[in-house]
Amino acid sequence: MRARDVISRISSVLPEVPKPIRAPSFNEKLLWTGLALVLYLIMSQIPLFGVTASASNSLYLYQVIFAANIGTLMTLGIGPIVTAGLIAQILAGSDLMKLNFSMPDDQRFFSAFTKVLTFVFIIVEAIFYIFSGILGVSVTGNVALIVILELIFASIAVFLLDQLVQKGWGIGSGISLFILAGVAVQFMLDAFSPLPVNGQYFGYVPYAINETIHRTLNALSFRAASMPSLVGLVSTIGFILLILYLEGVRIELPITSTKYKGFSGTYPIKLLYVSNIPVILVAALIADLQFFVTILSRYASVTPYLSWLAVMVNGKVEGGILYYISTPQPLPYTLQDPLQMTTYILFVTLLSVLFARLWVDVSGMSASKAAENLLGSEVQVPGFRSTKSSVTSILNKYIPAVTLLSGLIIGILASTSAVLDVFGTGIGILLAIDISINYYQTLVKEQLEVIMPRLGEFLGRK
Numbered sequence: 001m002r003a004r005d006v007i008s009r010i011s012s013v014l015p016e017v018p019k020p021i022r023a024p025s026f027n028e029k030l031l032w033t034g035l036a037l038v039l040y041l042i043m044s045q046i047p048l049f050g051v052t053a054s055a056s057n058s059l060y061l062y063q064v065i066f067a068a069n070i071g072t073l074m075t076l077g078i079g080p081i082v083t084a085g086l087i088a089q090i091l092a093g094s095d096l097m098k099l100n101f102s103m104p105d106d107q108r109f110f111s112a113f114t115k116v117l118t119f120v121f122i123i124v125e126a127i128f129y130i131f132s133g134i135l136g137v138s139v140t141g142n143v144a145l146i147v148i149l150e151l152i153f154a155s156i157a158v159f160l161l162d163q164l165v166q167k168g169w170g171i172g173s174g175i176s177l178f179i180l181a182g183v184a185v186q187f188m189l190d191a192f193s194p195l196p197v198n199g200q201y202f203g204y205v206p207y208a209i210n211e212t213i214h215r216t217l218n219a220l221s222f223r224a225a226s227m228p229s230l231v232g233l234v235s236t237i238g239f240i241l242l243i244l245y246l247e248g249v250r251i252e253l254p255i256t257s258t259k260y261k262g263f264s265g266t267y268p269i270k271l272l273y274v275s276n277i278p279v280i281l282v283a284a285l286i287a288d289l290q291f292f293v294t295i296l297s298r299y300a301s302v303t304p305y306l307s308w309l310a311v312m313v314n315g316k317v318e319g320g321i322l323y324y325i326s327t328p329q330p331l332p333y334t335l336q337d338p339l340q341m342t343t344y345i346l347f348v349t350l351l352s353v354l355f356a357r358l359w360v361d362v363s364g365m366s367a368s369k370a371a372e373n374l375l376g377s378e379v380q381v382p383g384f385r386s387t388k389s390s391v392t393s394i395l396n397k398y399i400p401a402v403t404l405l406s407g408l409i410i411g412i413l414a415s416t417s418a419v420l421d422v423f424g425t426g427i428g429i430l431l432a433i434d435i436s437i438n439y440y441q442t443l444v445k446e447q448l449e450v451i452m453p454r455l456g457e458f459l460g461r462k
Contacts, residue, residue, distance in 0.1 A: 004109060007109070007112055007113055007116050008108075008109060008112045010112075010116050011111075011112035011113075011115050011116050012112075014115060014116065014119055015156065015160060016115065016160070016163055017160055017163040017164045017167055017169070018167070019167045019168055020167070020168050020169055023168065024168065024169060026446055028169075029169065029170055029171045029446065030171065032164060032165070032169040032170040033165055033170035033171045033172070033177065036161040036162075036164055036165050036170055036174055036177065037177055037178075037181055039157070039161060040067075040074070040158065040161060040177075040178050040181060041181060041185070043072070043073040043074050043154055043157065043158075044067075044069045044072055044073070044074040044182070045069075045072060046072055046073045047071060047072055048071060048072060048073065048075065048135070048147050048150055048151070049143065049146050049147060049150060050143040050146065050147065051071055051135045051147060062283050062284070062286075062287040063077070063182075064179075064182065064183060064186065064424065064425050064427065064428040064431075065179070065276075065279070065280050065283050065284075065427065065428075065431070066078050066079040066082060067175075067178040067179045067181070067182040068182075069182075070134065070135070071135065073150060073151075073154035074154065074158070075129060075135070075151055075154075076122070076125050076126065076129070076151055076154070076155045076158075077158070077178070077182075078158060078162070078175050078178055078179070079121075079125060080118055080119075080121035080122040080125055080155055080159075081118050081158070081159055081162060081175060082175065082280070083121050083284070084114055084117035084118040084120070084121050085114055085118075086277075086280075086281075087117060088110065088113055088114040088117060089363055089364075090362045090363065092110060092364075093362050093363040093364035093365075093369075097113075118159060119156075119159075122151075122152055122155040122156065122159070123152060125151075125155075126148045126151035126152050126155065127148055128291065129151065130144045130147060130148055131295060132291040132292075132294045132295045133294045133295065133297075133298055134291065134294060135147065158174075158178070161174050162174030162175055162178075165177060171439070171442055171443065171446060172438065172439050172442050176435045176438065176439070177435075179431050179432070179435060180431070180432050180435045180436065180439070182428075183424045183425075183428040183429065183431060183432040184424075184432065186423070186424045186425075186428065187236075187423045187424040187428075187429075187432075189202065189203065190202075190203065190204065190228040190232065190423035190424065191203055191204060191205055191228065191233070191236075191423055192205050192206065193206070194206045197226075197227065198224070200223070200227065202227065202228070203228065204223075204227075204228040204229065204230065204232065204233050207223070207227075207228075208220055208230070222331075222332055225329045225330060225333045228421070228423060229330070229421055231330070231331050231420060231421055232330065232420065232421035232422060232423055233423065235417070235420035235421065235422045236422045236423040236424070236429065239413070239417060239420075239422050239426050239429050240429055240433070242413075243413070243429060243430050243433050244433060246271055246272055246409065247270075247272065247433060247434065247437060249270070249271040249272075250268045250269060250270045250271060251268070251269040251271075251398050251402070252266035252267070252268050252269075253266060253267040253268075253269065253381060253394070253395075253398075254266055254267075254381065254382055255267050255374065255379045255380065255381055255382075256379065256380060256381075256382050257378060257379050258378045258379060258380050258386060264382075265379075267374065267379075269395075269398050269399065269402055270402075270406075271402060271405065271406060271409070272406050272409065272410065272434075273356075273360075273365070273399065273402045273403055273406040274356045274359055274360060274365070274403060274406045274407060274410070275406075275410075275434065276410065276427060276430060276431055276434065277355070277356075277359050277363075278351075278352040278353070278355040278356045278359060278406075278407045278410055278411065279348070279352055279410050279411065279414040279427050281351075281355045281359070282348055282351045282352055282355060282411070282414070283414075283427075285351070286325060286326065289322055290310075290317065290322065290326070293306060293309060293310040293312065293317070293322060294312070297310075297312040306320070307319070307320060308320055308321065309321055309322055310322035310323065311323070323340065324339065324340050324343040324344065324347075325343060325344055325347040325348075326340075326344065327344065327418045328340045328341045328344050328418065328419060330418070330419060330420065330421030331419060331420060331421065334419055341419055344415060344418070344419075345412070345415040345416060345419070347415075348411050348414055348415035349408060349411035349412050349415055350411070351411070352407045352408070352410050352411030352414070353404055353407035353408050353411060354407070355407065356403050356404065356406055356407025356410070357403060357404065357407065360399070360403045365399075365403075366399065367392050367395035367396045367399045367400070368388070368392050370395050370399065371388050371391035371392040371395055372388060374391055375388060375391060381394055410427075410430070413426045413427065413430060414426055414427040414430075417429075
């Protein structure tokens with residue numbers, strides 16, 4: 001039996017959400033989407049049995065990107081789903097897995113492969129979190145087994161909720177919905193949470209109001225490193241305005257249809273061409289290194305040989321190479337160690353540029369692949385021949401340069417946002433804005449699909 005048949009059979013026995021027999025109404029889709037969101041938010045607040053550990057600041061960006069909340073049922077978040085999807089896309093885009101997506105059989109196999117890979121990562125990551133010590137060294141024996149089962153079942157529930165939304169019951173993507181919810185919750189907590197922490201309101205707005213009333217205005221500028229500050233509030237507003245501007249910057253290449261005469265349009269090449277993928281890969285790399293070091297640091301015989309890579313103190317990285325690429329303290333506290341701030345920004349930025357270049361090549365976003373897609377859609381660039389070499393040469397004028405610039409911008413946004421203490425992180429805000437724009441476009445499309453049949457009936461009666 002071929003490996004392809006084995007994967008398809010395994011996929012057929014794994015749980016999944018069926019597509020709706022009839023298309024749900026717009027209100028029904030809103031209801032199912034809201035239900036998925038509420039369930040995700042509830043699970044992100046339910047603590048794991050026997051676990052008291054919470055994520056360190058160094059894993060904060062990882063949590064934002066993967067909609068995770070370490071120490072709760074959402075400890076893994078959407079990590080297994082995203083990781084499996086990225087690997088599957090890399091294998092398909094780099095032609096290591098030969099697939100023709102115009103063929104229904106290949107489409108079904110790709111979905112089955114991604115599904116099986118997701119379940120593999122769910123199990124592997126659940127076990128890995130226990131043995132890495134991220135959830136605490138006290139999680140052993142029967143408690144560890146219970147926690148692993150909790151993580152597996154919770155992650156399967158997230159997978160099914162994502163399918164529920166994506167397969168037509170809801171609107172948009174479950175993954176995007178959960179990321180947006182996670183960023184929004186963190187932003188609201190940073191800005192408006194009235195809960196007291198160390199005798200102060202955690203949210204900056206209630207804190208500022210309280211300090212203003214008591215006329216302690218000199219305390220408004222800076223707070224403890226773990227608390228939202230004025231610098232963070234101003235930086236957040238600036239980042240939102242900057243990202244909104246960058247999202248609208250694009251190169252529009254004129255195209256015309258070779259099938260329908262008179263039809264013309266544009267092929268947009270966004271400035272943020274690779275979107276958030278490079279920073280997701282950087283965050284995953286740093287987190288994996290931290291997990292790896294945490295596991296090894298539990299063995300006293302190995303610890304002395306790790307000092308060049310990382311020095312662990314009470315579960316936190318306090319020295320070594322890993323310290324200088326981990327998320328630094330926000331301003332002004334990061335100025336106590338400007339070398340760490342500098343190396344972190346340079347590392348994240350340079351690696352984002354590298355990953356941007358690699359991602360375009362392996363994910364089917366290169367000029368050559370884009371030319372194939374354009375020609376496959378039966379369009380051409382006016383004034384040029386409809387050949388792959390001709391269209392590729394045109395796209396090569398823009399895509400390589402935009403790719404590197406996109407990686408550079410994303411890397412700078414992600415790294416400097418940590419230093420400036422942006423609410424929800426800069427990359428979180430970038431993800432939220434990008435997802436919000438896509439959701440707006442999806443909602444407009446959904447509403448048009450509701451309106452147009454009625455308009456057709458009206459015109460028919462006339």
